[in-house]
Amino acid sequence: MPYHNPNSRSRRNVLRIVGVLVVLAVIAGVANFLHATTSEAAGNVKPQIETMQGIRQTAQDSITFAQGLDDPDRFAAHIETVQQCMDDYDRLADAKQIKYLLSDNLQERIIGLLYRNQQRTIIDSMRVAAHNLDGQTKELLSAVDAAMADDFSQHAAQWLLQVDDPTQANELIDRYGKQREYSSMREMLTGLESLHKLRSDVKQQVSSAVNNLHSEEASAAAIAVPERNGDLDPAGWYTLATNVVSTMGVQIEQTMEFNCGGQSGENPNGFVAAYYCQMPDRTQRDVVHILTTHPDWTQTARSPWLVDMVKHELSHRSIMISCGTTQPTIAADRTEAVTNSYSVLFFGADRNRIADQQQGVAEYAMDASSDQLATAIHDGNCG
DSSP: OOOOOHHHHHHHHHHHHHHHHHHHHHHHHHHHHHHHHHHHHHHHHHHHHHHHHHHHHHHHHHHHHHHTSSOGGGGHHHHHHHHHHHHHHHHHHTOHHHHHHHOSOHHHHHHHGGGHHHHHHHHHHHHHHHHHHHHHHHHHHHHHHHHHHHHHHHHHHHHHHHOSOOHHHHHHHHHHHSOOOOSSHHHHHHHHHHHHHHHHHHHHHHHHHHHHHHHHHHHHHTSOOOSSGGGSOHHHHHHHHHHHHHTTTOEEEEESSOOSTTOTTOOGGGOOSEEOOOOTTSTTTTEEEEETTSTTHHHHTTSTHHHHHHHHHHHHHHHHHHHSSSSOGGGTTOHHHHHHHHHHHHHOOOHHHHHHHTTTOGGGOOOHHHHHHHHHHHTTOOO
8 A cells, every 4th residue: 555645745835835936036036136227227317318308498498489589580590400400319319229218117128228238329429419409509599699689789778768667678788788698508598588578578668658658749739729929928838838748747947058968058059949858868858958048038938939849849759759769760861840740740839830930940841741751750660
């Protein structure tokens, strides 16, 4: 009769279990090793790729910024070059070897181990592509910076005179007056975006100032002006003139001597009876000057001509706010005639009285052409 040992089956079962556990341990060890290896590889590369992706994003944002400016065509060549460099980088970044390396899926990362050498080569190429992209982004942003600086140099002084509140215009001038240095293209882009927004705000303030100006002109024109000298005494005429300028936020300053921009004392032939002085620091922006030493001042002070004279100076101011200068290109050599037309058309000055008072002074003589030019300026065309 065969001998039966009940312990032998148990022993075999134990051995099987032990074998299974060993296999599982080996598998787990390999899995942990592969996980650690692939995680380490990805961890070493991810910061580099994130930096390169940041360069790529800055390039894209720079293109978008440049395309949103007033004249994006001037940057077309730079934009095209940046786009080409970005495409070169994207082709490398989209390679399957890189996607395996950065995948969240362990199986794909394990497959990626088969491409270690290729991954190193591609990443090296990505570094070169990112460097080139960063360089071309700098070229684009430098071109934008130069264009903005050119626009600023041409118009900032005008904007300062045009706006009602100079706070932001002065801030813009202050920022452009400082040396601007950037540690990265992202910082440069952020700085230019900030400058562009400030510039846009100032330009909007210019538009608002012109709109307000036209409303104030209508209010000034609506003030009734008596026709005869004796209708008011000198105090009454002066009060009326003061009321007219007050609607514009302007004051009258009586003076005994012509003084504007270093031309103190000059009054050729005693002709100047009143004047408006355009000064770059805004100190005279809201002031109309009357020369009480003019030979005809006593007569002027007793007549509606005083109001017409003040309206002429207010028109110089309106033209300056509209165009940034009292002598816009469109007026050419007819500045005074155009200013007279402006006072008649938009301040309600008396055309016949002006023609009579300035008879024989050709540069002040109005006609259809000066009226058209004044209307064009009022409509925003400064030439």
